[in-house]
Amino acid sequence: MTAPSQLRYILTLLIAVILVGCQSTYYSAMEKVGIHKRDIMVDRLESTQSSQEEAQQQFQSALEQFRSVVNFDGGDIEEAYNTLNSEYEKSSGAAQTVRDRIASVSHVSEALFDEWEDELDLYSNKSLKQSSVRKLKETRKQYEQMMKNLKQAEASMKPVLDAMQDQVLFLKHNLNTQAISALKKELNNIEVDIEALIANMQKSIRGSRKMISTLKR
Template sequence: MKLTFRALLGAGLLVLLTGCQTAYYSAMEQVGVHKRDILVDRVADVRDSQTDAQEQFKDALEQFRSVVQFDGGDLDKMYNSLQAEYDDSVDAADDVRNRIEKVETVAEDLFEEWNEELGKYKSRDLRNQSARKLRETRQRYSELLRSLKRAEKRMEPVLATLQDNVLYLKHNLNARAIGALKGEFRGMQQDIELLMRDMQRAIKESDSFIKSMDNQA
């Protein structure tokens, strides 16, 4: 069977990335930082990233409010400010997504390693205790991940609405365009309220997960 260049390149990149990840874990373990520690740190990073994202989406909503309440002045300046808030919101959302991916990567690696090492125990009691802790940790992690993914999904309609309105305003810098955007504001406000609610839940889940992992240490 012949492999295409793209397939070979993909396989090579996978090997390279896997090798880099393995080397990273090895280097961290040499200084006493193990996968569970890395997982806790990355969950904390997600929590902090979501906190920052909350503030950014609130700022974007306030800028949008200023646009729909526009009553004379420099409309082009208002557009530029809204565009800047949209760009910052995209960056904030990307940061949250990237940090969630990093959490997923180390969690999968941790659970795989943990499960494999269960077979190395000679003591049945110790093996059973470790297996129980693994199941409990996986369950808590699953709850955390569901919460993170729910909040992540909530960002999409907000970004879509922001983008639509930024594009519309870009090509219609007049008072009539402002009137058209007023009808969009309430829907965006509701989407952001839902986003704030789910992000806050995810932040609490992150704190709870970190606390449970610290208690295991």
């Protein structure tokens, strides 16, 4: 490993340690005021749902704007480009918010499961311990399926954003009606990708709701 590579590796580890330390401090502080990891996980799942719902609306809005641009029939082409670029930037921002929220769910969930597993050794009642072990396995299995759905929804945003960025860049450097005509060929692909994105988000939202219900019981 070269010196620059070693330095980047060390910095990455340091950042990871600092972030983990900050999270641990945060969880400890919240528990002192009666807010436990389970409560934080529920709150972050609800925030993730909201961000996904907002992202769906934004991608739908972007699709409508894309349709209006490819059906351009006279007017200011640069204005059409600016509109499409604005929708792309909003969609990119909405996607990043979803990614951040999913990452926050992952952080607190792993902390919750680690704590739960560690505390199994504190039981003196064998029956209660076995019941807790079963519940932990069931909850973790449900969580893993939920995260799989969340990650699938997250991944389905990329092809849409990539296609939108391509169209924005192409139009930026070819502000003419011929360029707009060329964009029409991609409309169907974008529509299909957005439909898949919304279906994946709906699926992940349903999974999150079930997880929240489980955590609240």
